[in-house]
Amino acid sequence: MNILGLSFDYHDAAAALVVDGVPVAAAAEERFSRLKHDRRLPARSVEFCLKRAGLAAGDLDAVVFYEKPFRKLTRILAGAVSTFPSSGALFRRAMGAWIDERLWVGPRIEAALGVAPEKILYCEHHLSHAASAFLCSPYDDAATLTVDGVGEWATAAIGRGSRAPFRLSLDVEMRYPHSLGLLYSAFTAYLGFEVNEGEYKVMGLAPYGTPRYAEAIRGMIEPFADASFRLDLDWFAFHRDPVRAFSRKFEDAFGPARAPESGDPAGDKRLCDVAASVQLVCEELMLGLAREARRRTGSPNLCLAGGVALNAVSNARLLREAGFGSVWIQPAGGDAGGALGAALYAAHALGKSPARYEMRSVALGPEHTAAEAVEALKAAGLPFVETRGEDDLCERVSGLLAGGKVVGWHQGRSEWGPRALGQRSILADPSPAAMKDTVNAKIKFRELYRPFAPSVCAGAAAEWFELPRDPAPDPYRFMLATARTRPDRRERLAAVTHVDGSSRVQTIDPVQSPLFHRLAESMGRTTGVPAALNTSFNLKGEPIVETPADAVATFLASGMDALAVGPFLTTGRPENPQPRRQTWDSSETPPGASAW
Amino acid sequence: MRAILADARRRLLAGAARVAAALGAVLLTVVYWLVLGPVALTLRLLGVDLLGVRGAPSTAWTPVENPDPKSRLEGAG
Numbered sequence: 001m002n003i004l005g006l007s008f009d010y011h012d013a014a015a016a017l018v019v020d021g022v023p024v025a026a027a028a029e030e031r032f033s034r035l036k037h038d039r040r041l042p043a044r045s046v047e048f049c050l051k052r053a054g055l056a057a058g059d060l061d062a063v064v065f066y067e068k069p070f071r072k073l074t075r076i077l078a079g080a081v082s083t084f085p086s087s088g089a090l091f092r093r094a095m096g097a098w099i100d101e102r103l104w105v106g107p108r109i110e111a112a113l114g115v116a117p118e119k120i121l122y123c124e125h126h127l128s129h130a131a132s133a134f135l136c137s138p139y140d141d142a143a144t145l146t147v148d149g150v151g152e153w154a155t156a157a158i159g160r161g162s163r164a165p166f167r168l169s170l171d172v173e174m175r176y177p178h179s180l181g182l183l184y185s186a187f188t189a190y191l192g193f194e195v196n197e198g199e200y201k202v203m204g205l206a207p208y209g210t211p212r213y214a215e216a217i218r219g220m221i222e223p224f225a226d227a228s229f230r231l232d233l234d235w236f237a238f239h240r241d242p243v244r245a246f247s248r249k250f251e252d253a254f255g256p257a258r259a260p261e262s263g264d265p266a267g268d269k270r271l272c273d274v275a276a277s278v279q280l281v282c283e284e285l286m287l288g289l290a291r292e293a294r295r296r297t298g299s300p301n302l303c304l305a306g307g308v309a310l311n312a313v314s315n316a317r318l319l320r321e322a323g324f325g326s327v328w329i330q331p332a333g334g335d336a337g338g339a340l341g342a343a344l345y346a347a348h349a350l351g352k353s354p355a356r357y358e359m360r361s362v363a364l365g366p367e368h369t370a371a372e373a374v375e376a377l378k379a380a381g382l383p384f385v386e387t388r389g390e391d392d393l394c395e396r397v398s399g400l401l402a403g404g405k406v407v408g409w410h411q412g413r414s415e416w417g418p419r420a421l422g423q424r425s426i427l428a429d430p431s432p433a434a435m436k437d438t439v440n441a442k443i444k445f446r447e448l449y450r451p452f453a454p455s456v457c458a459g460a461a462a463e464w465f466e467l468p469r470d471p472a473p474d475p476y477r478f479m480l481a482t483a484r485t486r487p488d489r490r491e492r493l494a495a496v497t498h499v500d501g502s503s504r505v506q507t508i509d510p511v512q513s514p515l516f517h518r519l520a521e522s523m524g525r526t527t528g529v530p531a532a533l534n535t536s537f538n539l540k541g542e543p544i545v546e547t548p549a550d551a552v553a554t555f556l557a558s559g560m561d562a563l564a565v566g567p568f569l570t571t572g573r574p575e576n577p578q579p580r581r582q583t584w585d586s587s588e589t590p591p592g593a594s595a596w
Numbered sequence: 597m598r599a600i601l602a603d604a605r606r607r608l609l610a611g612a613a614r615v616a617a618a619l620g621a622v623l624l625t626v627v628y629w630l631v632l633g634p635v636a637l638t639l640r641l642l643g644v645d646l647l648g649v650r651g652a653p654s655t656a657w658t659p660v661e662n663p664d665p666k667s668r669l670e671g672a673g
Contacts, residue, residue: 172659
């Protein structure tokens with residue numbers, strides 16, 4: 001069976017194609033459109049998925065949308081009714097968007113793909129998340145925990161899955177407006193970051209502070225013995241305001257909110273303390289929810305998804321403290337991942353005997369030819385050499401990195417999910433402390449306080465980091481959890497060790513990522529550290545690059561020293577460089593659209 | 597000539613979109629006060645708690661119904 005999963009209309013539109021139970025292609029629309037968090041119907045992602053599989057839209061057995069839109073509408077109307085008369089602006093904004101497009105999900109899919117209406121199906125939001133984790137995991141049976149801002153009504157759900165016979169159920173759910181994701185997003189907005197984009201900046205800011213506001217934040221929450229909770233809505237505005245997430249009471253307690261993207265938040269102790277406090281409370285709530293999932297299901301395995309599952313610090317605590325023997329986390333934990341989950345769920349619900357699938361690699365995106373790379377380099381007037389195979393490429397690149405150069409790395413199929421894991425990465429030497437500032441300021445043009453991640457050979461990871469066990473659990477393969485850098489190694493990993501001694505480690509598997517592993521090995525031979533500083537191949541505010549032409553454009557727009565696209569390596573610059581481009585177009589996601 | 601006509605059409609459509617947005621906002625405001633308002637006040641008088649914010653429950657978990665997997669995919673609501 002050929003099943004296409006789709007997510008769109010909110011943020012991070014994506015498409016995923018599952019053939020006989022196995023994902024063959026998946027990509028977020030932003031990679032093609034160059035609009036960060038592009039929310040529109042992912043026509044280009046669909047085109048890529050079908051082309052990759054050699055299919056036409058007529059070959060699809062089903063197209064599955066990742067949530068139930070009418071059920072979501074009932075929640076928005078209930079919210080507007082319950083907060084009358086202060087929800088007028090929210091009602092107008094939300095209904096405008098719904099009348100314009102969101103009510104017509106089915107007809108829009110029909111029009112875009114030309115599929116019959118009876119082939120269009122709808123999978124509940126949290127069921128899509130749960131499927132994206134369980135049906136990609138190695139487990140026969142597992143508990144599922146999904147936590148995000150909000151889907152239709154649910155904001156978190158505990159369920160269980162089994163493969164034979166197939167069953168994936170949600171046992172209990174917490175409902176809007178009581179939401180860990182929306183709590184975290186309210187603080188994201190308060191700290192001056194964009195909701196649905198800046199949550200990881202809050203996580204990165206937290207180690208600069210002390211959690212002195214944690215008690216005040218706990219006071220916003222009414223906890224129950226079974227780890228569920230209700231939010232005290234006096235603190236929030238997201239349920240009645242289309243733009244503002246927090247109420248005046250918030251600022252009375254924590255001081256004035258930071259103006260969006262203003263100044264250096266790490267230089268303001270109060271803001272750092274607020275970030276540390278909400279991060280701590282988030283970890284406590286997630287641990288509680290995970291332990292409750294364990295208690296309810298009795299399973300030793302946990303599958304985790306939803307936007308909050310991208311909180312790497314919380315995940316690290318969960319791996320150590322939640323009581324599960326094994327944890328698997330969907331690398332595309334946000335709404336984009338819902339497209340894959342919806343397609344996988346349908347494949348198992350409708351298919352006779354779908355193949356068993358385990359996600360060992362996230363390389364599900366497009367791949368580009370050598371001819372495309374050459375064309376992009378030539379078009380930019382860049383001098384380049386063709387390396388003599390992968391060993392030569394890795395030796396040359398590791399030599400550049402060891403010499404303090406920053407290298408763009410564009411190899412193979414692009415990654416599924418928000419993390420660059422060695423296919424579309426900017427690489428640097430992880431040792432010199434100054435490298436962090438260099439890459440932040442000269443390459444990415446982003447806030448200086450933000451940390452970078454190390455990618456390390458899986459076999460050597462335990463020598464450098466304090467991992468829960470050796471070999472590292474699966475979430476480390478996808479850069480989904482932090483670990484402490486061993487104290488005696490911190491000097492050698494100064495550029496990738498955060499102020500609290502932690503790192504968001506990626507362990508590189510030699511089988512799944514042979515080229516990237518070879519590069520890290522080469523770094524080990526050259527510098528003594530089998531790792532590289534690895535950050536996503538983009539500039540601040542832009543999607544990760546997709547094509548060689550995107551890579552060349554970003555290379556030219558930044559201060560990178562070299563670029564490796566496939567086997568081709570350039571260290572030069574054109575004689576008449578183009579003016580540096582700051583960003584592509586900005587996101588079309590409306591502000592504050594997280595809840596409606 | 598064709599370029600001039602295309603430009604005029606683009607401007608006309610943009611203007612129409614602005615008028616439609618303004619009219620939509622007016623209509624939605626009317627709906628909000630004349631339809632949602634009475635519904636909201638009635639529900640409030642009846643003590644209906646749509647968002648689960650009142651009372652003293654012992655849990656915030658709601659049990660989920662799990663129909664068979666195939667029928668679960670049917671329908672947008």
